[in-house]
Amino acid sequence: MSLLLRLLMWIVLAILVILALRKRLGGTRAGAGSNQTGASDSSGASASSGETMVCCKSCQMYVPASEALIHHGQTYCCQQHATSDIELNEVKTDFRS
DSSP states (O other): HOOOOOOHHHHHHHHHHHHHHHHHOOOOOOOGGGGOOSGGGOSSSSOOOOOOOEEEEETOOEEETHHHHHHHHTEESSHHHHHHHHHHHHHHHHHHO
């Protein structure tokens, strides 16, 4: 009976060590990716680290503040949207003249 109790104790200890290591390493198995929202690894840690998100004036897509372009106090997700919005504003002001 004593041998069975020792074996059970070692099994429980091994399970606790494995669980502690998995928790400390962040659970690198299949269960670790289940809490992600589909963001790819190329996006970096900015989106998942609680960084402030800002809205693009042109397309209303939210991007991390560190990746946003700011031009004349407006935020944009890319250079193309910033320049197209500037060109659009120039066209609008030409019609007003």
